[in-house]
Amino acid sequence: xxxxxxxxxxxxxxxxxxxxxxxxxxxxxxxxxxxxxxxxxxxxxxxxxxxxxxxxxxxxxxxxxxxxxxxxxxxxxxxxxxxxxxxxxxxxxxxxxxxxxxxxxxxxxxxxxxxxxxxxxxxxxxxxxxxxxxxxxxxxxxxxxxxxxxxxxxxxxxxxxxxxxxxxxxxxxxxxxxxxxxxxxxxxxxxxxxxxxxxxxxxxxxxxxxxxxxxxxxxxxxxxxxxxxxxxxxxxxxxxxxxxxxxxxxxxxxxxxxxxxxxxxxxxxxxxxxxxxxxxxxxxxxxxxxxxxxxxxxxxxxxxxxxxxxxxxxxxxxxxxxxxxxxxxxxxxxxxxxxxxxxxxxxxxxxxxxxxxxxxxxxxxxxxxxxxxxxxxxxxxxxxxxxxxxxxxxxxxxxxxxxxxxxxxxxxx
Numbered sequence: 001x002x003x004x005x006x007x008x009x010x011x012x013x014x015x016x017x018x019x020x021x022x023x024x025x026x027x028x029x030x031x032x033x034x035x036x037x038x039x040x041x042x043x044x045x046x047x048x049x050x051x052x053x054x055x056x057x058x059x060x061x062x063x064x065x066x067x068x069x070x071x072x073x074x075x076x077x078x079x080x081x082x083x084x085x086x087x088x089x090x091x092x093x094x095x096x097x098x099x100x101x102x103x104x105x106x107x108x109x110x111x112x113x114x115x116x117x118x119x120x121x122x123x124x125x126x127x128x129x130x131x132x133x134x135x136x137x138x139x140x141x142x143x144x145x146x147x148x149x150x151x152x153x154x155x156x157x158x159x160x161x162x163x164x165x166x167x168x169x170x171x172x173x174x175x176x177x178x179x180x181x182x183x184x185x186x187x188x189x190x191x192x193x194x195x196x197x198x199x200x201x202x203x204x205x206x207x208x209x210x211x212x213x214x215x216x217x218x219x220x221x222x223x224x225x226x227x228x229x230x231x232x233x234x235x236x237x238x239x240x241x242x243x244x245x246x247x248x249x250x251x252x253x254x255x256x257x258x259x260x261x262x263x264x265x266x267x268x269x270x271x272x273x274x275x276x277x278x279x280x281x282x283x284x285x286x287x288x289x290x291x292x293x294x295x296x297x298x299x300x301x302x303x304x305x306x307x308x309x310x311x312x313x314x315x316x317x318x319x320x321x322x323x324x325x326x327x328x329x330x331x332x333x334x335x336x337x338x339x340x341x342x343x344x345x346x347x348x349x350x351x352x353x354x355x356x357x358x359x360x361x362x363x364x365x366x367x368x369x370x371x372x373x374x375x376x377x378x379x380x381x382x383x384x385x386x387x388x389x390x391x392x393x394x395x396x397x398x399x400x401x402x403x404x405x406x407x408x409x410x411x412x413x
Contacts, residue, residue, distance in 0.1 A: 047312040049317070049343065054353070055349045056224070057229075057348075058354065068167050068225065070111065073118050075120060076118065077161060077165070077168070078120070079157050080092040080126065081171055081173050088125055107219065114272050126153075129152055132177035132178060133178055135149045136179075150194070158196050164196075164197040164199035170207055172209075182210050183208075185209055187204070187225060188205075203225060205221045207221070216255035216256075219260075223262070229348070230252060230350040231252045233245045234350055241372065243375075247374070249324070253354075254371045258332045258369060268308060273307060273308060279291070280312070281311050288398060288407050291307060291322065292306065293405075295329065308320065308321070316344055317342060317343065321395060323337070323379075324337065334376040334377065337380050337397070338395070339378060340378075340380070340386065360377045365377035382398070394412070394413065395408065396408065396409045
């Protein structure tokens with residue numbers, strides 16, 4: 001179908017595929033994973049919001065054990081599926097290079113080297129028993145057909161794959177098969193797991209991308225495997241702007257964003273930032289806070305240098321500040337500076353659990369490359385300030401230190 005481009009040149013038809021969040025597979029697949037037992041995370045600070053029953057809750061006080069936590073090394077298997085109605089025209093090795101090693105590098109940079117995603121690419125096509133057109137692959141998939149697709153994929157791969165060896169399973173469909181719809185890429189969570197190789201299989205990343213795929217699409221979907229929410233805004237009838245909540249900031253909003261590095265709040269949630277790097281701020285007239293840029297490499301002594309400034313504004317909400325600059329995953333960022341956003345722990349994935357506060361509400365930037373130009377220049381520069389109308393907090397960037405850190409002053413009113 002024709003490309004649906006905005007006047008700014010952003011292809012939102014392709015962005016919409018991310019909005020196909022988890023649907024049910026009859027009694028097998030649930031739209032939200034059943035909450036696992038709570039285990040204490042590193043977050044013990046007063047500004048750490050509690051985890052709630054919201055799907056992919058932004059609470060950071062506990063970790064949901066239903067999801068693997070991305071610290072140390074996790075092993076992922078990438079399995080390529082072919083169909084009787086189409087002979088693959090591309091080698092699986094070539095297709096795998098669409099995703100790796102770049103996805104692993106993205107997480108290595110985002111986690112400061114604390115997490116390694118180790119891919120294992122199965123070198124041969126796995127033949128599905130039925131034509132691609134028989135599965136009805138599409139964005140909002142019919143329950144029974146999607147269930148059949150997953151059952152067939154596991155059964156076809158099981159003789160060649162020891163599923164018990166892997167933490168993550170990627171099923172990649174032949175991009176040239178006639179029944180493959182690229183809008184259908186998503187993570188599927190199982191309420192009742194499938195069983196293979198004495199392992200419970202609770203979650204699959206189903207990939208239906210063309211080659212080359214959308215930028216950072218696999219990192220976005222893998223973020224869901226780690227309990228991160230969708231941060232985009234899905235408008236009614238799928239019409240309108242999808243990126244009004246966070247714009248280019250954090251790939252869980254848009255994998256096309258100019259600044260796709262995860263928010264510092266997400267790095268805290270995942271364990272890549274520790275409590276020692278979080279500044280829980282009170283509101284006084286004279287206190288200054290110093291922040292290390294979020295993407296700066298971890299150096300000796302950095303474990304005690306704050307990268308996240310948090311003001312608890314209510315039982316389920318917080319105002320968060322971090323410095324974003326043109327390095328690491330954010331090397332293409334439109335505007336550097338202090339980014340301010342609000343987090344709510346009771347707001348579900350896709351409904352705005354994080355919302356960026358625009359430091360320059362009267363202007364836009366990077367038209368033609370930004371997914372949402374009004375928020376592309378949201379960060380504050382030195383000497384600039386904003387007042388959050390909802391909570392009455394004034395944020396002012398007062399300067400830079402010789403070491404490259406940023407100084408911030410917070411006041412009430």
